[in-house]
Amino acid sequence: MKEVKSPKKPLIYYYVLVLAILFLFNMIVPSFLMRPQIDLVDYGTFMDMIDDQDIGQVEITDTEITFTNKDNTKIYQTGVMNDPTLTERLHDCGAVFASDVGEEGSPILSFLLSFVLPLAIFIGLGQYMNKKMMEQMGGKNAMSFGMGKSNARVYVQSSDGIRFDDVAGEDEAKENLAEIVDYLHNPKKYTDVGASMPKGVLLVGPPGTGKTMLAKAVAGEAGVPFFSISGSEFVEMFVGMGASKVRDLFKQAKEKAPCIVFIDEIDAIGKKRDGQFSTNDEREQTLNQLLTEMDGFEGNNGVIILAATNRPESLDPALTRPGRFDRRVPVELPDLAGREAILKVHAKKIKTASDVDFHTIARMAAGTSGAELANIINEAALRAVRAGRTTVCQADLEESIEVVIAGYQKKNAILSDQEKKVVAYHEIGHALVAAKQSHSAPVQKITIIPRTSGALGYTMQVEQNDKNLLTKEELEDKIATLTGGRAAEEVVFGQITTGASNDIEQATKLARAMITRYGMNEDFDMVAFETVTNQYLGGDTSLACSAETQQAIDQKVVALVKRQHAKARKILEDNREALDRLAQYLYEKETITGEEFMQLLAEGGAQQ
Ligand code: ADP
Numbered sequence: 001m002k003e004v005k006s007p008k009k010p011l012i013y014y015y016v017l018v019l020a021i022l023f024l025f026n027m028i029v030p031s032f033l034m035r036p037q038i039d040l041v042d043y044g045t046f047m048d049m050i051d052d053q054d055i056g057q058v059e060i061t062d063t064e065i066t067f068t069n070k071d072n073t074k075i076y077q078t079g080v081m082n083d084p085t086l087t088e089r090l091h092d093c094g095a096v097f098a099s100d101v102g103e104e105g106s107p108i109l110s111f112l113l114s115f116v117l118p119l120a121i122f123i124g125l126g127q128y129m130n131k132k133m134m135e136q137m138g139g140k141n142a143m144s145f146g147m148g149k150s151n152a153r154v155y156v157q158s159s160d161g162i163r164f165d166d167v168a169g170e171d172e173a174k175e176n177l178a179e180i181v182d183y184l185h186n187p188k189k190y191t192d193v194g195a196s197m198p199k200g201v202l203l204v205g206p207p208g209t210g211k212t213m214l215a216k217a218v219a220g221e222a223g224v225p226f227f228s229i230s231g232s233e234f235v236e237m238f239v240g241m242g243a244s245k246v247r248d249l250f251k252q253a254k255e256k257a258p259c260i261v262f263i264d265e266i267d268a269i270g271k272k273r274d275g276q277f278s279t280n281d282e283r284e285q286t287l288n289q290l291l292t293e294m295d296g297f298e299g300n301n302g303v304i305i306l307a308a309t310n311r312p313e314s315l316d317p318a319l320t321r322p323g324r325f326d327r328r329v330p331v332e333l334p335d336l337a338g339r340e341a342i343l344k345v346h347a348k349k350i351k352t353a354s355d356v357d358f359h360t361i362a363r364m365a366a367g368t369s370g371a372e373l374a375n376i377i378n379e380a381a382l383r384a385v386r387a388g389r390t391t392v393c394q395a396d397l398e399e400s401i402e403v404v405i406a407g408y409q410k411k412n413a414i415l416s417d418q419e420k421k422v423v424a425y426h427e428i429g430h431a432l433v434a435a436k437q438s439h440s441a442p443v444q445k446i447t448i449i450p451r452t453s454g455a456l457g458y459t460m461q462v463e464q465n466d467k468n469l470l471t472k473e474e475l476e477d478k479i480a481t482l483t484g485g486r487a488a489e490e491v492v493f494g495q496i497t498t499g500a501s502n503d504i505e506q507a508t509k510l511a512r513a514m515i516t517r518y519g520m521n522e523d524f525d526m527v528a529f530e531t532v533t534n535q536y537l538g539g540d541t542s543l544a545c546s547a548e549t550q551q552a553i554d555q556k557v558v559a560l561v562k563r564q565h566a567k568a569r570k571i572l573e574d575n576r577e578a579l580d581r582l583a584q585y586l587y588e589k590e591t592i593t594g595e596e597f598m599q600l601l602a603e604g605g606a607q608q
Pocket of ligand 1: 168169207209214308370371372
């Protein structure tokens with residue numbers, strides 16, 4: 001979209017202007033006061049002219065002697081010599097001693113030019129700047145220089161604006177917002193029935209899911225101006241400035257109605273006012289002003305406020321009540337079809353080979369956001385360029401998923417032979433346990449090439465389709481698979497390493513969630529002890545139970561993980577031959593695909 005900003009000149013502009021004027025002034029004034037031509041002559045000429053009695057006026061200073069000829073038509077200048085009789089001789093030759101030889105022009109003019117004119121220019125400039133500032137501030141007191149000015153950027157409709165088609169997936173959100181577009185196109189349809197549009201729509205979802213894009217697309221589809229400001233821009237150092245920015249923003253928006261005002265990260269100002277001493281006065285005032293402004297305009301005046309946040313639970317209830325942000329549009333992480341669509345939208349910008357299968361890539365990229373998918377496409381394009389190719393192939397995209405998930409390959413990481421063997425067994429341990437259980441996702445890829453994220457290897461499992469519900473058995477199998485790496489180390493080497501720390505963390509998290517949130521423990525039945533406090537940002541939880549229960553939870557978590565660990569070890573012991581064979585193969589190859597793995601596993605089974 002084209003951004004149209006008011007032509008606000010920075011202060012530096014005025015400084016440069018003043019300097020330019022001063023410079024010109026210095027150039028021009030001397031030419032106004034220009035002295036007539038002065039000839040420089042030697043002292044001998046001067047003495048000759050005295051002798052010839054050809055001196056009109058003369059002025060002697062410490063360093064120079066300025067004199068005219070008898071007719072005062074020419075001015076000369078010469079240096080000073082130690083000449084005690086000079087004055088006498090000059091007097092004898094009839095010279096007139098003057099103090100302004102060579103000075104011409106009226107003293108009043110020179111006074112005007114050198115003193116009054118610059119003063120007048122400065123006063124004029126000052127007035128002009130003052131006026132400009134008053135205009136910008138909408139007639140506010142000039143003393144509050146630059147304060148309270150909303151810096152909402154105004155975008156106007158343009159042919160290259162973002163449309164709904166550019167936002168892939170997110171069909172429910174688009175459907176929800178389409179009504180607003182329709183209202184902006186044809187408000188009468190709504191007012192005739194007496195329906196009023198929501199004043200505010202809250203877009204909630206994890207970062208990078210396209211909330212900003214959707215807001216822009218609403219403006220693009222409706223062909224109305226789009227004001228965008230981030231919540232944090234309201235919060236200033238001085239109390240009251242944020243509130244005045246809110247006032248200013250709404251004033252601008254009302255002038256441009258119908259229009260869309262987009263407030264990104266609204267939680268920066270809209271946090272719950274909890275009455276604690278540590279609260280931020282400025283933020284509260286800003287929020288109050290926002291609430292007042294939203295109440296202040298009628299539902300049908302054509303200003304629609306869209307706001308985005310990934311922490312909806314922290315918003316003040318006053319902000320989300322009907323009449324303010326009364327509609328909430330969830331913008332969730334894309335599902336399989338959504339991911340595929342997003343990949344295709346972004347792939348339009350790059351050249352892809354014909355073998356690219358976006359469905360597989362979308363399956364591999366489970367749990368990624370739109371922004372991450374855009375990044376995957378870009379990483380793939382960069383990889384193709386690095387390899388000197390002109391099109392992006394499937395391998396580029398698969399590698400770039402791994403880059404986004406696990407970081408770049410560490411080219412110069414040196415693993416000792418023994419370490420490499422341990423990592424190979426560890427990864428095959430995961431894969432084998434996954435493959436031998438009936439509720440695990442198929443293995444897609446196993447690699448023991450170290451990554452910059454610190455992983456020495458990993459096993460990628462990819463679900464055939466998106467999973468919305470997980471059974472207790474599936475979760476237990478997941479925990480068993482996570483413990484499979486460590487179990488393989490125990491079975492084969494009889495000693496354990498630090499390589500399992502991430503697995504341990506994940507297994508514990510899952511086991512804990514099963515007991516405290518999913519009601520998957522007989523003793524606790526359907527009682528929740530933990531609540532998710534931060535749904536879209538990392539999913540932090542808070543525990544609310546007695547100390548005894550906490551102890552019981554811990555014991556149950558340990559027991560659950562132990563059970564699955566034992567199960568994994570049993571699977572590996574029962575399949576020791578396959579474990580050795582596959583680990584050796586991975587050790588040699590470093591990376592194997594899921595198909596290779598399954599084939600090798602099946603071959604072993606056939607031989608037995
Ligand atoms: P948010 O505001 O939710 O954090 P943005 O709207 O700023 O996310 O999205 C960031 C980038 O991610 C966009 O510029 C776009 O390239 C990409 N993106 C996110 N979601 C989508 C989507 N649904 N379709 C296409 N691109 C998307």
